[in-house]
Amino acid sequence: METTSSRIAAALDYAAVAVEGNTTTVAVPWERAHEAGEALRREGYDYLIDMVGVDGGDTLGVTCYLSQSENPAHVLKLKYSTTERERPRLTSLHDLWGTANVYEREIYDFFGIVFIGHPDMRRIFLRNDWKGYPLRKDYVERNDVPLDNERIDDMERVCTVTLEMGQEREAVSKLFGEEEYVVNFGPQHPAMHGVLHLRASLDGEQIRSIDPVFGYIHRGMEKMCESYTYPQILHLADRLDYLSGTMNRHAVCLLAEKALGLEAPEKAHYVRTILDELTRIASHLLGWGCMAMDMGAITAFVYGMRDREKVMDIFEETAGGRLMAGYGVIGGLAQDIHPNFQKRVSEFIPYMRKMLREHHLLFTGNPIARGRMEGVGRLTLQQAVSLGVTGPSGRASGWHNDMRKIEPYAAYGKVDFEEVMRSDGLTFDRYVIRLDEIEQSLRIIEQLVDNIPSGAWAVKTKPVVKLPEGEFFQRVENARGQFCVHVESRGDKSPYRVKFRSPSLTLVGGLKAIAPGTKVADLIMLGASLDYVIPCIDR
Amino acid sequence: MEVKNIRIKNIPHEEFKDNEYLEKYVAQLREGGVNVVVGALSDLINWGRSNSVWPLTFATSCCGIEFMCVGAARADFARFGWEVTRNSPRQADVLMVFGTIVHKMAPVLKRLYEQMAEPKYVMAVGSCAIGGGPFKSSYHVVKGVEEIIPVDVYVPGCPPRPDAILYGMLQLERKIKVQNFFRLPAGPHPDESSKTEGDGDNE
Ligand code: SF4
Numbered sequence: 168m169e170t171t172s173s174r175i176a177a178a179l180d181y182a183a184v185a186v187e188g189n190t191t192t193v194a195v196p197w198e199r200a201h202e203a204g205e206a207l208r209r210e211g212y213d214y215l216i217d218m219v220g221v222d223g224g225d226t227l228g229v230t231c232y233l234s235q236s237e238n239p240a241h242v243l244k245l246k247y248s249t250t251e252r253e254r255p256r257l258t259s260l261h262d263l264w265g266t267a268n269v270y271e272r273e274i275y276d277f278f279g280i281v282f283i284g285h286p287d288m289r290r291i292f293l294r295n296d297w298k299g300y301p302l303r304k305d306y307v308e309r310n311d312v313p314l315d316n317e318r319i320d321d322m323e324r325v326c327t328v329t330l331e332m333g334q335e336r337e338a339v340s341k342l343f344g345e346e347e348y349v350v351n352f353g354p355q356h357p358a359m360h361g362v363l364h365l366r367a368s369l370d371g372e373q374i375r376s377i378d379p380v381f382g383y384i385h386r387g388m389e390k391m392c393e394s395y396t397y398p399q400i401l402h403l404a405d406r407l408d409y410l411s412g413t414m415n416r417h418a419v420c421l422l423a424e425k426a427l428g429l430e431a432p433e434k435a436h437y438v439r440t441i442l443d444e445l446t447r448i449a450s451h452l453l454g455w456g457c458m459a460m461d462m463g464a465i466t467a468f469v470y471g472m473r474d475r476e477k478v479m480d481i482f483e484e485t486a487g488g489r490l491m492a493g494y495g496v497i498g499g500l501a502q503d504i505h506p507n508f509q510k511r512v513s514e515f516i517p518y519m520r521k522m523l524r525e526h527h528l529l530f531t532g533n534p535i536a537r538g539r540m541e542g543v544g545r546l547t548l549q550q551a552v553s554l555g556v557t558g559p560s561g562r563a564s565g566w567h568n569d570m571r572k573i574e575p576y577a578a579y580g581k582v583d584f585e586e587v588m589r590s591d592g593l594t595f596d597r598y599v600i601r602l603d604e605i606e607q608s609l610r611i612i613e614q615l616v617d618n619i620p621s622g623a624w625a626v627k628t629k630p631v632v633k634l635p636e637g638e639f640f641q642r643v644e645n646a647r648g649q650f651c652v653h654v655e656s657r658g659d660k661s662p663y664r665v666k667f668r669s670p671s672l673t674l675v676g677g678l679k680a681i682a683p684g685t686k687v688a689d690l691i692m693l694g695a696s697l698d699y700v701i702p703c704i705d706r
Numbered sequence: 707m708e709v710k711n712i713r714i715k716n717i718p719h720e721e722f723k724d725n726e727y728l729e730k731y732v733a734q735l736r737e738g739g740v741n742v743v744v745g746a747l748s749d750l751i752n753w754g755r756s757n758s759v760w761p762l763t764f765a766t767s768c769c770g771i772e773f774m775c776v777g778a779a780r781a782d783f784a785r786f787g788w789e790v791t792r793n794s795p796r797q798a799d800v801l802m803v804f805g806t807i808v809h810k811m812a813p814v815l816k817r818l819y820e821q822m823a824e825p826k827y828v829m830a831v832g833s834c835a836i837g838g839g840p841f842k843s844s845y846h847v848v849k850g851v852e853e854i855i856p857v858d859v860y861v862p863g864c865p866p867r868p869d870a871i872l873y874g875m876l877q878l879e880r881k882i883k884v885q886n887f888f889r890l891p892a893g894p895h896p897d898e899s900s901k902t903e904g905d906g907d908n909e
Contacts, residue, residue: 292810292846293809293810293846294810301845301846306845308845310809310845310846312809312812312848312854313809313810313812313813314812314813314816314854315813316813316814317810317813354811354814355764355793355814355818361765361766361767361770362766362811382808382810383766383810383811383814384766384767384805384806384808384811385808385810385846386806386808386841386844386847387841387844387845387846387847388841390844390845391841391843391844394843402840403840406767406840409767409768409771410771453771453774468778469778469779472775472777472778472779472780473778473779473780475775476775476778476780479775489772489865489867490768490771490772490865491768491864491865701766701767702766702767702768702805705808
C-alpha cells in the first residue's frame with residue numbers, strides 16, 4: 168500500500184496525498200481532476216465505488232471513492248471542489264468510469280454542480296421544474312406537490328456543457344430522435360421490481376436503447392439524515408433497501424462503532440451475522456420468486472414466499488418485527504435473542520436445504536425457463552467493473568467483489584464459506600447464483616448458530632451519540648451488492664453529510680448496458696435477473 | 707342503529723372493531739336520504755361486489771412486500787375474493803396505496819385514480835400512505851395520499867402486518883356491503899356523504 172501511495176504522490180505532484188489505514192486520500196484542484204483520474208486509472212483504479220457530493224459551506228465539491236477490481240480492499244479517495252457557488256462547474260469523469268455518469272447526474276440534481284463534458288446533464292431524481300438544489304445547506308423549501316404530469320419534452324431535454332478555449336458552450340439535444348419509436352414502461356407496471364420508469368426505443372421487437380427514469384420514490388433520506396440523530400438514521404437505513412434492511416442497518420452500526428471506538432460484544436457479531444444471512448436468504452427467495460413470476464410462473468413465487476415466511480417468523484420472535492426487524496443498534500443488539508432462536512434457526516436449515524432442491528427441480532430444470540434465460544443478456548466482466556455492478560450479478564460475470572471476503576466484518580472471518588462465482592454473466596448465471604448463495608448462507612448460519620457466545624448483547628453507549636469529527640466509510644455486502652455508507656461528521660449529534668451507496672443504482676446501469684439488442688419481452692426478465700430494489704436507488 | 711347481516715365469511719359483526727364508524731356511516735346515509743334498507747337486488751350486487759374486489763397493484767416501497775405476503779400462501783387474500791390483482795386501473799375496484807408517495811409520483815397516482823371506473827375505493831396502507839410516515843420531514847414526500855385522492859380505509863403500521871392488511875380489506879368489504887348500489891355516496895366518509903346527499907355515479 169505504501170508503495171502505491173508513494174507512486175501516486177510522485178505521479179500527481181500537484182496533489183495532496185494522505186494515507187490513513189487502508190485509505191489513501193488524494194486532493195486535487197478541480198481543473199486537474201480529469202488528469203488525476205486518468206493517472207489513477209492507469210494505476211489500476213478501475214472501480215468507482217461511489218461519488219459523494221458535498222456542500223462544505225463555502226465550497227461545493229466531490230469525493231470519489233475508488234478501488235481496484237484486483238485489490239478491492241484498498242480504497243482511495245479523490246477529492247476536488249470549487250469555491251464558485253452561483254455557477255459551480257467541475258470536470259466530468261464519465262469517460263473514465265461508467266458509473267460516474269449517474270453519480271454526476273445525481274450530484275447535479277442535489278447540488279447544482281454542472282459537470283463539464285458530461286453527455287447528459289439532466290436531473291435524475293427530481294422533476295425538471297423542481298426549484299433549488301435540496302442537499303445544499305442553503306436550500307429553502309419552496310416546492311408544492313405537483314398535480315400535473317411531467318412533460319415528456321422535459322424528460323428528454325439533454326444538456327451538455329463543454330469548455331472551449333475558456334469559453335463555456337451549452338448544447339441542448341433530444342434524447343431520442345424524431346424517427347425513434349419510444350415505449351414507456353412504468354412507473355406503475357406489473358413487474359415485481361418497483362416503480363422504475365423505463366423508456367425504451369424499439370426497432371421492431373428489438374430494443375435499441377433504454378433510458379431509466381428514477382425518482383418516483385425519492386424520499387430525500389440523505390437530507391433527512393442531516394437533521395436526525397444516529398440512532399434515528401438506523402431506521403431510515405432499514406427502509407432503503409427493505410429486503411436487505413438488516414444489512415444496511417448493520418453498515419450504519421459498524422460505521423458508528425468504528426468512529427466511536429466501540430467494540431460490540433462477540434454475541435452481537437454472531438447474531439448480526441446470522442440475521443444478515445437469514446435476510447439474504449429471504450431476499451434471494453423473493454428475488455427468485457419474483458423473477459419466476461415476471462417470466463409467468465406463479466407457482467414459484469408462492470413457494471418462495473412460503474419459505475420466506477419461515478424466516479419472517481424467526482425475525483418476529485426475536486426482533487419483534489417482520490420486514491423491518493430494527494434489531495441491530497449502535498453497540499450491539501436491541502435486546503437479547505429469544506430463547507427459541509437457536510432451535511428455530513437450526514430447524515430452518517435442513518428445511519431450506521430440502522426446499523432448495525425442490526426449487527431447482529421446479530424451475531431451474533424447467534426447459535421453458537432455461538430456454539428463456541440461457542444465452543440472453545450477457546454482462547461482461549469489464550462492463551461489470553466499469554458500471555460497478557456488484558453483488559451476485561457482478562459475481563455472475565466473474566468479478567470477486569464479496570465484501571464478506573474482502574473485508575470480513577462481524578463474524579464472517581470466523582466461518583468457512585465459498586464466494587459463489589460464475590463467469591458467463593448471462594441471465595441464467597445471475598439466476599442460479601442466487602440459489603447457490605442461499606446454500607452458502609445456510610452454511611454460514613450452521614457454523615454460527617450453535618456457538619453463539621453467552622453474555623452481554625450490547626455495550627452501553629452515551630444517551631446522545633456524537634461521532635467525532637471526520638469522514639467515515641463503511642462497506643457491507645447486502646443481498647444486491649456492496650452497500651456503503653459515507654458519513655461526514657462535524658462532532659454533532661447529527662451528521663453533516665450522509666451518503667448511501669446503493670448497489671441497485673449501478674444494477675440499473677447494468678440493465679442499460681445489456682438491454683440493447685434483446686427482445687422487448689425479455690426486458691422485464693433481465694431486470695428481474697439483476698434484482699434491483701427501487702427505493703434504494705432513489706433514497 | 708342496527709347494522710345487520712354485515713358478516714364476512716361467518717365472521718359476525720361484533721368481532722370487528724371500529725363498528726361505530728360503520729354505524730355512523732349508515733346513519734348518515736339514511737339522513738342524507740339514502741335508503742339503506744336496500745332492495746334484494748342491491749344486496750345481491752353488493753354480495754358479488756364485496757366478494758370479488760379487484761385491487762390495483764400500486765406498491766411503491768416497503769409495504770408492497772407485505773402486500774406480496776398477503777397474496778402468498780400463508781395469508782392468502784384469495785379466501786376473500788381479492789386475488790385478481792389488476793395492473794390496469796380500468797379493471798380495478800380498489801386502489802391500494804402501499805408505500806411512500808413522493809412529489810414526482812403524485813400526478814401518476816392521481817391519474818391512476820381518475821382512470822378507475824366507479825364505484826371505486828381507496829385503501830391507504832402503511833404510515834407513509836396515511837401521513838408521510840417516517841419521511842414526514844422530507845422535502846419530496848407527500849404527507850398522506852389524502853392530499854391527492856379520497857381514502858376509504860386506513861391501515862396503520864410501518865409496515866402493517868399481513869393480518870392487519872387483511873383486516874383492512876375486510877373492513878372495506880363491510881363498507882361496500884352497507885352501501886346502496888343504486889345510490890352510491892359521493893365521498894368515502896360519513897360526513898362527506900351526508901353533505902352531498904349521495905348522488906354518486908350510478909352506472
Ligand atoms: S409505512 Fe414504513 S414500511 Fe411502509 S412504505 Fe412507509 S416506511 Fe416503508
